[in-house]
Amino acid sequence: MMNPIWLLRMxxxxxxxxxxxxxxxxxxxxxxxxxxxxxxWMGWWPDWATAERIPRKL
Known part of the structure; x- marks a missing residue:
């Protein structure tokens, strides 16, 4: 069932x-x-524009 707020928004x-x-x-x-x-996705994105994950230290 649809929320009444969405009906008001529509x-x-x-x-x-x-x-x-x-x-x-x-x-x-x-x-x-x-x-x-x-x-x-095609692999044309430059490496310098990719963020690297920093490992978490527990």
Missing amino acids: SKWARNPPSAARVKLVFGVIALAALIWGIE
Whole structure:
């Protein structure tokens, strides 16, 4: 079952939808993240841009 807060949020969006610029911004950020993920997945991401894990000392 859906939370009533989500129903209120959906009705707010239906009455006042986001602007076209905001939608383009969100899709642009998603595309950029997918591009970075794809570059890293293919192995083209440079080593200097990769963070190394520091082992925890217990």
